[in-house]
Amino acid sequence: MDEVLKAVIAVDGAKVSFGAVRALDGVTLRVMSGECVGLVGHNGAGKSTIVSVINGGLTPHEGSVSSNGERLERYGINAARARGVRCVFQELSLCPNLSIVENTRIMHRDLGGFGWRRRAAEIIEKSLDAVFPCHGIDSGRAVGDLSIAERQMVEIAMAFSDAGTPPRLVILDEPTSSLDASLARQMLDHVRRFVATGGSVIFISHILHEILETSDRIVVMKDGRVVTERPANGFDHHGLVEAMGTVAKEETNQRPAHEQSTAPLILSHQTAGRPFSARKGEIIGLAGLAGHGQTELLLALHAAKSGTWLPERDPLVTFVAGDRRLNGVFELWSILRNFSVASLGDLSRRGFILTDKEETKGADWKRRIEIRTPDMGNRILSLSGGNQQKVLFARALATRAPVVLMDDPMRGVDVGTKQEVYAIIREEAAHGRTFIWYSTEMDEVRLCDRVYVFREGRITAELTGDAVNETNIIAASFEGVAA
């Protein structure tokens, strides 16, 4: 009981359902001051939903929220904020049209009054300096002009910033998804510093080593329940994966560097740096620090190889989005329509859609890639983030396009699913498909046959076969920085 008294926030028996879906099925979670709680679970396990409960955005249908032993009856966003609860949401949630300073004003309600701009600038700059030393971000810039990584940095700094009510509990829902290794490191270090001074953190990530090395305690969720809860040193990577309910697969090793140079050239592109080319059946990685031109290359390849005026009978490329809200999902549509939109050419005759064929193909892929839904006719938004991402994968893989462009598509996808997708990618590559894959995760880059490393919008290095390893990639990513 005195555990409850000490808890910064304690949720007891929270139940939340969205229609028929039970997002939370009686979750009890406590966060003490001075600890970092790691929260893991498969896609749709209910992590984001519990976050919404804690930050006051969602009132559970059953269960209670208390703080320092006091049961909070009218718990809402403002009550949460007043208690120092701050949140970095899974999707970016700043106003892109406002400057960083103005966003700071929005985040801190009681920052008003004459001269607020100056004060807001001080607050956010102080926090940025603390979390990401040498960040180089000017607080007068509009958020929309920032790269996706910079935005995430600002958002994290915003959560740790102090404008009167100091942050006591910071919730980080997949905060490192767009950060490269060095920035993620800085953030994790800051989390430890914050915890050391008595702050609390809830840390959600699918990158398990981050969880393992940063958390004090790890809570594993599955299907809306907490299934395991243990101090972090009670888990190893394998054990954690097992606890999440996914069958731990063999740690993927690098593919045997088979003979690729004889395969026919399928795509080449002139870039600012080294020339880019791709051969049939290759898996090509685009690596380097986040936001250094990898996405731009993918967009350029896509634009160069697909017409915008006439329908393409045999498209050369297809695309898997990473930023699914921006260029991935069609929000009004069902899962099926979202899946089939890229292959309508094959699912129609003389412009008329063959509905039967569409449904068969949809059912086929639902099975193949395990999209967790009772009905492909449900709206795409009824899926959790990770499952939406799987639909986007299925959409691309179901086309006949010989080249698949992937823009860091594994963001927010759980470990089990990742392994399944990797297997599909390898299988398709073996059948002659080419994958061009931008990833911020080293594990994924290591799966590639060949890797182009980017630095400041240019390709600065090309690594093949055995040369594709962490040391070489990091060396190439920072090439020129030291000089």
Next chain:
Amino acid sequence: DTSAKKIALSNNYAGNSWRQAMLTSWGKVTSEAVKAGVVAAADPFTTAENQATEQAAQIQNMILQGYDAIVLNAASPTALNGAVKEACDAGITVVSFDGIVTEPCAWRIAVNFKEMGRSEVEYLSKKLPAGGNLLEIRGLAGVFVDDEISAGIHDGVKQFPQFKIVGSVHGDWAQDVAQKAVAGILPSLPDIVGVVTQGGDGYGAAQAIAATDRKMPIIIMGNREDELKWWKEQKDAKGYETMSVSIAPGVSTLAFWVAQQILDGKQVKKDLVVPFLRIDQDNLETNLANTQAGGVANVEYTQADAIKVIESAK
């Protein structure tokens, strides 16, 4: 001598055949006057939409361009007063016609719209002494001309109480709008003996009524050719009788000559009245013959006509 003087026409609307006929008459008469050296220029300007604000800006531009006189068909009798006053203050002669302005410094060439409306009912009272139900088709809501003609019609009904207006719709002086509005109200109306109109809407009303199995009432016509032609066809087929009242679009040329006379130093009264154009059963054919196919029955004025109008007003 006005040979060095420049006159501008400020017109607020060009979207119907009446206005097009008005612009054509202006072009025809003024180009001859310019050629003959009576005036140096007579440029027509039209605004894109029927808006007082836009026309006010147009008048202000004319002030900047240094015109000596502005002939004005106004979007509003009062909303242009500010701009008109500025023009007068800049020493410019402003002559308004058809859509006249109330600003005292301007001249007005007005049609007695009220009388026009009243005369329609008077005509009906002669044809139908027993009276009966009437349908009224009005013009564009909120516009001065519409309100005046309608007021005249209602005065007429007061004067001849055997008539009763049982329905009233806005036809916006356009055949298709009138047709639609009449078709919508017609099914719910009792028998009607007459349709009182504002011109530009008679043919539309006739078509809407013809589409039902009602007996054709007396529809007062305007001056559009299709109205006159339909009347003629009905007259030839079954002796249909009606009349037409309207204002001739050529009144713009009268305004032009009046402006020229004022610039020439003539003393002209601020308010001049022109008769409306009336066509009856017996002069229908002559008027129809003088009307361009698809056009509007019209009268154009000469300098001499203008002098006569000015004299008679004294």
Next chain:
Amino acid sequence: MTALVSLFGKPWIWSWLAAFVIWFLTIMVTLGASTLGLSQAALTFAAFSVIVGIGQMFVITLGPGNIDLSVPATMTLAGTVALKLMNVENGLILPGLLVAILIGLVVGLGNYALIKALRIPPIIATLSVSFIVQSAAIWTNRGLRIKPPSMLAEFTTSNTLGVPNVAIVALLISLLAWFMLHKTVYGRWISAIGQSMPASRMAGIPVDGTRFVTYLFCAVLASVAGYLLACFSGGAALNMGSEYLLTSIAVVVIGGTAVAGGDSNVPGIWGASLFMFLVVSMLNTYGLGAGIRLIMTGLIIISVIMLAGGRRAGMR
């Protein structure tokens, strides 16, 4: 019961319901004597709104900001030029129609050229084009009203089995539109573009081609409506399209099409078109003045959209 519930989930039901209530109130004035007359008139005049409304709906489906303000001017120009070309001769009916369609194509081309090449927001681009088109209509014959060929005038003003011919034409066009939206790849494409243009592009949809065709389609429907209306009302007038600017937009949104794009609705266009005509007729019938009539029209539009409940979630 569930059928009824699902019926009320349909976005188009509200416009139909509103149209029906108003129709009923209007015929009750004459205790039902005006039923046939009013229904026929409503079908006739709704037909024109339906035709332009469908075109506008396709454009609005393309997503926020997409709208075609050149509809009225296109109607006017097509009507004017076609009637001038046909010159009251029955033999020239088909060439007249072809010329009207050609005008639609040219206007649509102009609209999309501006939107694409100059990146002008559609609302401004189509407004600019409409000014030019209106000028062209004035320039062609200075507003002279030429009569339609007699066969065409006869066709557009008469009924088949009690149903106005123009309504039959509109119905055929509606069926075509429904088919295009729900059964063809093109329909999927415009819905996708309306939800997210970047996502559509990345899904390999020929975005420019699809948008271009849609603007063409809208302009062609406007020109066909202009052609029919000019024949129906006995000649083209320079201002004949003007009331279809607001109407074409109003019928789309009242009919339940999402103004945010991506979701269109053909049956709703009919409900809304009938409604728009009947509202004016009812208020005229009840002898209300122009001011009251305008206020009531506005309030009814707002009530319908409130009942229909704005952006709906039930779409597949």
Next chain:
Amino acid sequence: MTARLSSDAMRLAIPALSLTLLLAAVFWLQPRAMSYVGLNLLFNLAVPIALATIAQMLVMAVNDLDLSMGTFVSFVACVSATFLRDDPATGMLILAGAIAAYAGLGVIIYLRDLPSIVVTLGMSFVWGGLAVLLLPAPGGQAPDWVRSLMTVKPPLAPMAIVASIIIAAGAHLLVMRSSLGVLIRGIGGNQRSVERAGWSIVAARATAYGLAGFFAVLAGIALVGLTTSADANIALRYTLLSIAGVILGGGEFIGGRVSPVGAVIGALTLTLAGSFLSFLRISPDWQIGAQGAILIIVLALRLMLNRLEKREKRRR
């Protein structure tokens, strides 16, 4: 000092440049315009347009669109020319009520999640009807204080220029510098995150709409001060003009990207474009079309400068 222009500054530079170019062209065509009186004549009717544009901009800042701006300004003009003069207390009360109605609209649109386009389309009928009821025929008279306010002759620069600067500066402070402005634009940028920060979206939206109503009321009063009297249709054009002004001034339909100074410049540019045309003396047939052409040219200019800026940015 870094030479990097913020995107806000760039948003402004482009409209300012097009206005300057157009002004140069007008001065070249009509040197007489280059004077105290000349400038006032060129620009005084832009003052109410600028106010209406600011009003529209406030609505656009929260991702909505107001299609009733023109009829609302007309309604206000009618109130100003009647009640505000004859019975100032009642007049003020009516205008305050109208502003409250605007705020209420903002609330309803948000709470019921209605498309603003449809609700304001409906409201345009309501305001229009009220205006017709107030002034069935044109008339009324501006209150004397309004008239003298709009005809003052300040030293140095004419009223039109002084007023434009005051409007631009005031709106800039309100929308770009104050906390309230940040909140309103934040809603346009990402409503959810504003909500998550604990703000009341309802209150913020009501304020944005209320402010829009306030500026539109000022527009109506200023308009009557210039025209001396009103009619029910006096400002119908303001709906499209205000939208075009916001766009010309660098604003966007969604995303809360707006620029008050740009909006005022946009309004001035549109007004000037009309004058430029009348100085060109185009044949009356094509005068309407030329207005379309000039809109296209001004926007094409904007695009060209935009491109130039992008290239500049890339080089850096």
